[in-house]
Amino acid sequence: MERIIDNPDERTWGMLCHLSALAGFIIPFGNIIGPLVVYSLKRQEYDFVEDQGKESLNFQITMTIALVVSAILIVIVVGLLLLGIVLVISLVFTVIGAVKASQGEFYHYPLSIRFLK
Numbered sequence: 001m002e003r004i005i006d007n008p009d010e011r012t013w014g015m016l017c018h019l020s021a022l023a024g025f026i027i028p029f030g031n032i033i034g035p036l037v038v039y040s041l042k043r044q045e046y047d048f049v050e051d052q053g054k055e056s057l058n059f060q061i062t063m064t065i066a067l068v069v070s071a072i073l074i075v076i077v078v079g080l081l082l083l084g085i086v087l088v089i090s091l092v093f094t095v096i097g098a099v100k101a102s103q104g105e106f107y108h109y110p111l112s113i114r115f116l117k
Contacts, residue, residue, distance in 0.1 A: 005048045005104035013042045014052040014101035021060050021094050031060040031090070052101050054116040059097075059109035063090040 005011050017038045024031025039053025066086045073079030093109055100107035 002106045007046075007048075010046040010048045011102055011104045013038060013046055013049045014104075015098045017049060017052040017056045018094055018098035018101055018107075021056055022091075024060070024064075024090075029064070032057065032064060035060060048101075048104075048106070051106060052097070055107060055109055055112070056094075056097065058115050059093065059112040060090075061115050062109075062111065062113045065113075 005014070017035050020034025020038050021031045023034040027033075035053055035056040039049065039057060043050040043053055063086060067083065070079045070082040070086050073082060089111070093111075097107045097109060
């Protein structure tokens with residue numbers, strides 16, 4: 001059983017690691033830049049933020065790679081379907097991660113390549 005974080009500031013910053021990725025729906029690569037900024041600012045202050053920041057970054061990098069592959073596959077039409085699936089998966093798991101972090105739970109994304117360990 002993993003421990004639950006009690007500090008509300010730590011939980012808030014952990015949640016922001018996930019929610020800041022939603023910037024990717026507004027600005028290019030915002031899904032990586034947002035979590036990277038939060039992670040860089042607070043990783044040494046809070047262990048929870050360091051863990052959740054890495055999780056968010058790993059997932060967002062994975063989703064960016066999947067989006068690029070989907071965009072390339074649009075040429076053979078299957079990319080349109082994949083693009084939609086990747087966007088929905090990215091949104092759903094990002095929101096789940098934010099909710100779990102706001103509750104002080106350590107969240108580990110499925111389907112994520114571990115670039116940062």
